[in-house]
Amino acid sequence: MAPGAPATSAVPAASAAAAAGPQDPRTAQERRGPERALLVGVAWGRGGRLSFDERMEELRELARSAGAEVVGEIRQRRGRPDPATLIGPGKVQEVAEARRRLEADVIIFDRNLTPAQQRNLERAIGGKVIDRTQLILDIFAARARTREGQLQVELAQLQYLLPRLVGMGEALSRLGGGIGTRGPGETRLEVDRRRIRRRIAELRRMLSEVRRHRAVQRRGRRRAGIPVVALVGYTNAGKTTLHAALVRRFGEAAGPVTAGRDRLFDTLDPTVRRVVWPGVGPVLVADTVGFIHDLPPQLIAAFRATLEEVLDADLLLHVVDASQPRWPVDVETVEAILDDLGARQPRLLVMNKMDRVPGWGPEANRPPADGPVGGDGRGAPGAGRDAGAVRLSARTGEGLEALAAAVAALLERGRRRVTVWVPYRRPDLRARIHAAGSVLAEEPGPDGWAVTALLPEAEVGRLERSGCRLVTAAGTAAGAAAGAEASS
Numbered sequence: 001m002a003p004g005a006p007a008t009s010a011v012p013a014a015s016a017a018a019a020a021g022p023q024d025p026r027t028a029q030e031r032r033g034p035e036r037a038l039l040v041g042v043a044w045g046r047g048g049r050l051s052f053d054e055r056m057e058e059l060r061e062l063a064r065s066a067g068a069e070v071v072g073e074i075r076q077r078r079g080r081p082d083p084a085t086l087i088g089p090g091k092v093q094e095v096a097e098a099r100r101r102l103e104a105d106v107i108i109f110d111r112n113l114t115p116a117q118q119r120n121l122e123r124a125i126g127g128k129v130i131d132r133t134q135l136i137l138d139i140f141a142a143r144a145r146t147r148e149g150q151l152q153v154e155l156a157q158l159q160y161l162l163p164r165l166v167g168m169g170e171a172l173s174r175l176g177g178g179i180g181t182r183g184p185g186e187t188r189l190e191v192d193r194r195r196i197r198r199r200i201a202e203l204r205r206m207l208s209e210v211r212r213h214r215a216v217q218r219r220g221r222r223r224a225g226i227p228v229v230a231l232v233g234y235t236n237a238g239k240t241t242l243h244a245a246l247v248r249r250f251g252e253a254a255g256p257v258t259a260g261r262d263r264l265f266d267t268l269d270p271t272v273r274r275v276v277w278p279g280v281g282p283v284l285v286a287d288t289v290g291f292i293h294d295l296p297p298q299l300i301a302a303f304r305a306t307l308e309e310v311l312d313a314d315l316l317l318h319v320v321d322a323s324q325p326r327w328p329v330d331v332e333t334v335e336a337i338l339d340d341l342g343a344r345q346p347r348l349l350v351m352n353k354m355d356r357v358p359g360w361g362p363e364a365n366r367p368p369a370d371g372p373v374g375g376d377g378r379g380a381p382g383a384g385r386d387a388g389a390v391r392l393s394a395r396t397g398e399g400l401e402a403l404a405a406a407v408a409a410l411l412e413r414g415r416r417r418v419t420v421w422v423p424y425r426r427p428d429l430r431a432r433i434h435a436a437g438s439v440l441a442e443e444p445g446p447d448g449w450a451v452t453a454l455l456p457e458a459e460v461g462r463l464e465r466s467g468c469r470l471v472t473a474a475g476t477a478a479g480a481a482a483g484a485e486a487s488s
């Protein structure tokens with residue numbers, strides 16, 4: 001690979017590109033389909049929890065999910081990263097040559113680049129260089145559907161961009177239209193930076209407005225007292241597929257359910273659907289954005305509010321792609337992010353895609369007679385990360401009953417299912433029941449409400465002392481209403 005060698009290439013698309021000529025104003029995409037990406041991986045020290053291969057495989061998936069075609073991959077192992085260019089100078093040359101040879105439109109680094117490293121690399125390589133964070137931001141930008149999601153992504157992008165605007169034109173021209181376009185002088189840049197800061201402030205204002213609105217919705221939901229179960233987990237674990245399966249199986253009315261797609265970060269905005277959970281009653285099931293290792297900090301910050309809303313749930317179903325040997329690492333990654341977000345509620349591990357695990361049958365889930373459900377089909381229950389997990393296939397629906405039972409048990413844990421009679425003159429007590437537990441049913445009687453709810457034991461005693469009457473320890477709403485009438 002002599003420097004300056006002619007850009008001969010075995011790639012058929014090259015001839016189309018050559019025919020288009022250097023003056024062709026069309027973008028790479030218009031000329032020849034997907035953007036051609038060259039991946040660069042760097043490993044140093046003992047590496048992280050994922051192997052080099054696993055990280056590069058994930059980068060490949062991310063690039064594919066962003067709509068790019070991966071045309072090559074270059075790796076380097078080093079004692080430590082080069083402060084100026086991350087990879088060594090010789091490797092930079094190799095990447096520059098590969099870019100020309102493979103006619104790559106974009107070089108994607110597996111590691112996050114400082115603004116200076118990115119600038120140095122773009123100069124030396126002579127093409128667009130982006131890092132993993134920017135790749136993920138691009139995917140998010142393409143996926144955001146709700147207004148809040150779009151505002152959050154734009155905010156994260158601008159926050160990422162701001163420190164990269166220092167004395168450079170490439171980053172600006174990369175934006176295409178919109179904020180600050182190509183070839184600015186220093187003065188122009190100053191203006192653009194100001195405009196970006198103004199836009200960031202504006203986005204923050206709009207987001208807080210949207211969030212106020214969400215808070216109102218959430219309060220309404222709390223008042224309704226319906227338990228919320230949120231599906232969380234690594235990207236591509238099968239959350240959306242499981243969400244759809246649950247809605248199909250337990251949903252009230254058949255509505256449009258979107259199926260998950262095999263691409264990373266397919267779901268960006270939380271989707272909440274109401275189902276009737278066996279043994280529990282109405283339950284809201286929320287599908288959420290997937291997590292990934294080394295999640296860009298800008299994105300955590302931007303999506304914090306959305307995630308916190310979801311983390312308000314009564315129970316988290318942590319969905320895992322159990323068909324991947326690396327699943328324990330993914331579990332750790334997700335648990336760590338949940339801990340960071342301050343998630344306190346019970347979590348149930350759901351080992352998904354079991355249809356791909358040889359030798360599995362849904363009977364591997366022990367009957368939910370007592371205690372945590374699940375059990376290891378292959379090893380001793382109670383041992384390892386998957387202790388107490390439920391195994392299922394969201395795709396085939398096998399194992400959904402075991403999940404249903406496990407969730408019902410967890411939602412009732414530490415709470416008692418009671419029907420209490422609340423006199424009409426004590427709306428405060430009715431409000432207290434709503435605040436303290438999950439209301440399953442309410443029926444008006446001649447002189448009070450019969451409220452059936454899952455309540456903490458202590459709260460049941462407090463209510464009795466305050467003038468509520470326990471109608472039945474457990475029973476149907478209809479029976480409770482009859483009881484309330486009889487006792488009035």
Ligand SMILES: Nc1nc2c(ncn2[C@@H]2O[C@H](COP(=O)(O)OP(=O)(O)OP(=O)(O)O)[C@@H](O)[C@H]2O)c(=O)[nH]1
Pocket residue numbers: 233234235236237238239240241242259260261262263264265266267268288289290291352353354355356392393394395396
């Ligand atoms: N074989 C098999 N494939 C599954 C199963 N569940 C999901 N998948 C596939 O896995 C891929 C990802 O599924 P999704 O439901 O989109 O995953 P997700 O967790 O919602 O992903 P993000 O929204 O990107 O975080 C899709 O191609 C699904 O068809 C399963 O039980 N078995």
Ligand SMILES: [Mg+2]
Pocket residue numbers: 239240241260266267287288
């Ligand atoms: Mg999804």
